[in-house]
Amino acid sequence: MKIDWDYIMQLTEELMEIPSPGGLTYDGIDRCREEFKKFGLTPHMTKKGALIAQMDGEENGEVTMISAHIDTLGAMVKHIKPNGKLILNNIGGFSWNSVEGENLTIHTSKKGNYTGSLLPIKSSRHTYGEEVTTLVREQENVEVRIDEFTSSKKETEDLGISIGDFVSFDTRTTFTYNGFLKSRYIDDKVCIAQLFSYIKYLRDNDIKPKNKVYFYISNYEELGHGVSVIPEDVDQFIALDIGLVSDYSNGDERKVNIIAKDSRTPYDFKLRQKLVDLCEEYQIKYTVDVHNRYGSDASIAATQGFDVNFSCIGPSVDSSHHYERTHKDGIIETVRLLIAVL
Structure with missing residues (x-):
């Protein structure tokens, strides 16, 4: 799997330069709309101002929705x-x-x-x-x-x-020579870059996902009501959001984090185990973690009563909601897991 790291860096830096505190995300949403169109997808805006785009798959099996949020603190x-x-x-x-x-x-x-x-x-x-x-x-x-x-x-x-x-x-976004990304609002703009890098991977290799995929750019995740629309044919919902690195977490900046539970709910065990099995099959470096004072678009959707299976993955971030840091390796491993599961 060859992931375009230069593309991820460029798009992350560009998104970081667009202010998008929760409630003022119009410019960020417009930029994401442009990126969808660049890859030949037609995004639709929800009444709350989020974006949904879809990509048909090779088969008519399990339909997945992937989300990342443009809103920041x-x-x-x-x-x-x-x-x-x-x-x-x-x-x-x-x-x-x-x-x-x-x-x-x-x-x-x-x-x-x-x-x-x-x-x-x-x-x-x-x-x-x-x-x-x-x-x-x-x-x-x-x-x-x-x-x-x-x-x-x-x-x-x-x-x-x-x-x-x-x-x-101000974000003070910096990429270091040895692969670290330091910035405010890595949560969740790097995940948006990961979502689009997955789409770019498909286009670069002229392939389709196995089954239909919806891509959702939410705009109120930090306020606790990011996803309000889920298409009826969606079977599983995977939120792209950050993992955590601290003395009380299992995160590693060089690995993808698979969340087992957050402050709202445990995530589905069988879907979590499916992700773990894929990591082991494809030698994707990962950790599993339980997060305090944390929620994602997926767990919020579950507690709102949407009848979909749900999970959350992402690169682990040090000093979340402060001056954050993660690493190229964890970012790449997250995209690799997206490719494997889809």
């Missing part, structure tokens, strides 16, 4: 302070300390974009001494310093910034 302007700075409300599950000092973009509804940085309300050690260290990083204790001369609520409002504006954080 982010924030929204909640309050404009008397000093002109902003209090944010988070989009998705992250801690404020994970974005402390990060540059960001404020996406206004009327007057374009502004840049800024997220800082604690007491950030200067020269001024506040030990309070800089002990201050709890929570919503009321961090603020946006806008890159404009504004020192009052009115001056900020005159810029066109208002409550409800979306905020995206």
Whole structure:
């Protein structure tokens, strides 16, 4: 199986440059639509703004749906302070300390974009001494310093910034010489690149999947309601999402992670075992793991009552929902497993 790594890198970098916090994913969805069309597929948009495309198979057997989500963590302007700075409300599950000092973009509804940085309300050690260290990083204790001369609520409002504006954080995407990918929002943009690299693999080799496959680009996964439409003929649903690397997980950045259970539900045992058997048959490096405080499009769909079998696989990521890292090997192994199962 020859996977086009250069294509995965290029598309991942391009997707990372498109801000897409949950609720503001239009540009990211448009870019995915272009990629489907490039490979001769015709995507359809759901009423909630997600994309579905299908590819017919050689046979009329088990139909699979594969998903990856374009939405990322982010924030929204909640309050404009008397000093002109902003209090944010988070989009998705992250801690404020994970974005402390990060540059960001404020996406206004009327007057374009502004840049800024997220800082604690007491950030200067020269001024506040030990309070800089002990201050709890929570919503009321961090603020946006806008890159404009504004020192009052009115001056900020005159810029066109208002409550409800979306905020995206810089990704700082880096590919290292030895195969590591470091970035915010590896979850889940690298998985979108994997999905399209599978399609490219088929096109490059002039082959079809064994059976029909649907491809779903969801846009609200980080908010817990990513997949709302599953075609009636789908038998199994495999979500592409990240595995985890930590002291309390079994993940390995060089391997594909097969999830056995998350915070919502166990995944189907027989489908999980099928994936494990394929890994062993094709010598695909893998781990099996149980995740805390975690959900995927597949487990969300299952708990919503969709009558499909469900599983979740993906590259394992260190420091999830922070400044994340994974490796080329785990990314490639995930695509290899997609090829094997489909």
